[in-house]
Amino acid sequence: MAIIGQKLIKQVRTTGLKATAAQRLDDAFTRFTAGLSWNDVRGILRGDPPPKPNPRVKPHTEGFWFHIRPSFYHEAVTTLYPTFRLGFLSAVFFMFEIITGIFLMIFYTPSPTSAYQNMLDILTNVPFGKFVRDLHRLGAEAMVIVVTLHMIRTFATGSYKKPRQFTWFTGVVLLVVTLFLSFSGYLLPWDQLAFWAVTIGTSMADAVPGVGPQLNLLLRGAPDIGAGGLLRFYLFHVVLFPLIGIIFVAVHYYKVVRYGISLPPEMEAVGEDTARKVPPEKRVPFLPDILTNELMYMGVAFAFMAVSVVTWYQGAPLEHHADPLVTPNHTVAPWYFYWLQGLLKVPHIIPILPGDLARAVDKVFFDVLGLTPKVFWGVIVGPLMIGILFIVPYIDPNPSRRYGDRKIMLTLGALFAALIVYLSLAGIPTGVPITGFGYVGGDPASEVGQEFIPDEGVGPIRKLPYKEYRVGTWTISAQPNTGSAGLDKLIRDIHASMEHRKVNPDPTGRKLSPEANGTLKVEQKQENLLHVVLTINFTDDTGRATQFVKETYLHALSGY
DSSP states (O other): OHHHHHHHHHHHHHHOHHHHHHHHHHHHHHHHTTSOOHHHHHHHHHTOOOOSSOGGGHHHHHOSSGGGSOSEEEGGGSSSTTTTTHHHHHHHHHHHHHHHHHHHHTTOOOSTTTHHHHHHHHHHTSTTHHHHHHHHHHHHHHHHHHHHHHHHHHHHTTTTSTTOHHHHHHHHHHHHHHHHHHHHTTSTTOBHHHHHHHHHHHHHHHTSTTTHHHHHHHHHSSSSSSHHHHHHHHHIIIIIHHHHHHHHHHHHHHHHHHHOOOOOGGGSOTTOOOTTOOOGGGEEEIIIIIHHHHHHHHHHHHHHHHHHHHTTOOOOOOOSBOOTTOOOTTOOOOGGGHHHHHHHTOOSSSTTSOHHHHHHHHHHHHHHHOOOHHIIIIIIIHHHHHHHHHHHHHHOOOOOOOGGGOHHHHHHHHHHHHHHHHHHHHHSTTOSTTTOTTOOOOOHHHHHHHHHSOSSSOHHHHHSOGGGOOSEEEEOOSSOOOSOHHHHHHHHHHHHHHHHHHHSOOTTSOOOOTTOEEEEEEEEEETTEEEEEEEEEEEOTTSOEEEEEEEEEEETTOOO
16 A cells, blocks of 8 residues: 555656546546546547557457457448347346346245235335336336347348357247246236236146156145245246346357357358458447447337336236135236147147047057147147257258248248247137137126126226216116216127127137126115126026126226
């Protein structure tokens, strides 16, 4: 310390206090930027050409953050095509999720006795709590979309080919990590949607031949989802999967720097890779050109997220408290796993066979291998579809990246994408339009009840403002006269749904009986509290007179 003080005093005596302070500040600034002085940064901001030797490459060789980024790019990959900046945006959303997740962690305890109340506190008492939670949820869904599009773009342009096979492999790992990051966060609100979606998801592990029960117990921490399961999924969500993601993002970026960003397919000769052989006149420096461009993309992405959560985005849902004794109708997995839920609905091992023969094949598979259709399609074929992605670069012998030379692989890729879309449609309760595959609805009367008073969520009856209701028992008809325009429209909508189901059978062939009728009863239970009861009278498939009843309560301050 004495030596440092003597040097400082000597420098002040030699150059003066002002010059010494400026020099010391510039030295500190240069250390902070890993090699760029204040004048270098000013030149970057002004757009000045770099001096020689170029100090702007120092952060890439000496800095922590920039060393995984190239110091220059080929001008062909700096436009929107061919990358569409999807790889960069994937990393941006990953960091965005970490930042918003840390904020939410402060107010959350992974315990069944506290988690749901913590969510209510975040939505109501924590400053900007609802805003950040909605950002976190929308960011997770945007990250899944962007990472998937990045994989599709990489496949379409043939950028997985030699020498980037392992780069593709790490990208598939990051896709899987992204999916399970989002899924592991599904349980944390501890509401009905979270509880039953994760219960269904983990029950698939129980079907794995041989190790299923042990794997299921490892995930849940008990025979059923409880405190152990919630803690495990919390640790998966905030520790394990983020750690794996950070490691593989670093490896992925390292490989990008090692081999460069692949050029548009039409720019390279067949079998050649010239991404790293960038002529001086084609080089675009990272500082400032690429950095400012990426900051612009980042700003647009963040602005889109912020504007979305305060305008059109309905917000991250929070349903009733988790109840293991009540299973809501039409419980589904997260939308990015609809395709897997669709696989579970395949009725036979070989579904294209005639019914009797298909059932005979199913019996053989069960007797010999212990496999049911759900185990075969959901536990074996589902993961196998993901596994195929890992080996794509190693099973494609075509050296060309040009679109015209890759008709077979592009066709197979399109068929794979179409299959995922079809299975995803099958994964939702209404099934695939036209074919009806995957439909899991109940009888037509209960479907009317689910449409207007869903077990979870809002629905038209809860959404109608409190002031629009009129106390009384109203017949479901095409021309109601309740004295309220809103209530009249609601009754007409119920009537239209019933008439539609009388004429049009559901995918299982069931219709609502022609004489079916109903009422909507509105009672004043307490001050500012209404009891709404939907009743439908119909004849069931056996010819027996049946009554369906579904009810809900509405408070004047419910805010639906």
